[in-house]
Amino acid sequence: MDHPLRVLLVSDTPGHTAGYHVVARGLRDAGLEVIAGGYMEPPAAAEAAVQEDVDCIGYRIMDRDPLALVSSLMEHLGRLGARDIPVVVGGIIPRPLHAALYRLGVVGIFPPGSRLADIVECIRGHRRPRPVGGTSPVG
Amino acid sequence: MTAVADPLGGSWCIEHLTDEVEKRAWQVYEELERLGPERAWREMSAQGHEAAYQRQLAIERGERVVVGVNRFMTPPEEDDPVLELLARDTRRDPPFDPAWREKQIKRLMQVKQGRDEAQAQAARRRLQEAYRERANILPPTIEAVKAYLSIGEICGALAEVEGWEALRKRGGFLLRLYG
Secondary structure, eight states, rough: OOOEEEEEEESSSSOOOOOHHHHHHHHHHOOOEEEEEEEHHHHHHHHHHHHHHHHHEEEEEEEOHHHHHHHHHHHHHTTOOOOOOOOEEEEEEEGGGGGHHHHHHHEEOOOOOHHHHHHHHHHHHHOOOOOSSSSSSOO | OSSSSSSTOOOOHHHHHHHHHHHHHHHHHHHHHHHHHHHHHHHHHHHHHHHHHHHHHHTTTTOOBTTTTTTTTOOHHHHHHHHHHHHSSSTTSSSSHEEEEHHHHHHHHHHHHSSSSSHHHHHHHHHHHHHHOOOOOOHHHHHHHHHHHHHHHHEEEEEEEEEHHHHHHHHHHHHHHHH
8 A cells, every 4th residue: 555645844934833734734634644844944854854755845934035945955855865855835935936936846836825635636746756666656 | 982981881792792702711711720831832722723724624615705815816916026026036136235234234333332331231131130030021121122232132142041052942033043
């Protein structure tokens, strides 16, 4: 059987966690495994993602520059040879930054008002490719 | 209307509902008191998260209407000049004048030179004292601001008491900036 998709949820600053917890709960209720990293800097988030062998990183960004944070996260994932872990961002992401974030390799952007079902679908659709002989492909 | 202290005073409906809110609030308060601070905090955040989750589910089912979120949506504005500014590559094309950094530092230095240093240091000591004794640090913080201590100095004064590392762990982002 497939292992449940494992998602690392991190945020750019501590506090204001209502949305973070709503998303964590929504993913869990949809059958995903959530690792609640809480407030983490990009290098620590990349390292945790690798150590926990996650299928996806969910990055809640609210107070800081999304482009700087995401490019730093991507850079550190690359350094750890884990650039294939998909990154989904949520939070206060100004509309004109979306294109630049997709260019950085983000697979989904979920501003306030997003539906939980859409977040789950995005994560399922972009799950990290597993090496042959590892986890069985999506059925 | 605004000249009357309590225009709805005596209204059975309003008075009854007010009493009811008060009664239930006290019940919650007493329950939290009984639990003690540690468990009360956990209980409150658990209830808050649960309420937020149920609210989100109700919005997604369309049972709860939020104007602009699931009803009467406005299409996003494409050419907002402020947002366009944000979309620039800020490393190559900063949306602010880099010389501002130097200007701001100069202004800070001027403030420090112009203030009554003895008063500033006294305010700093009182703040540290209150923090050490775990007393209310708000009045000495206000005093420190009035004596023209900078935010960095105020955070630094607190950090000195228990060490930067401990404070950063609890204090988070703002203190990281000043650390």
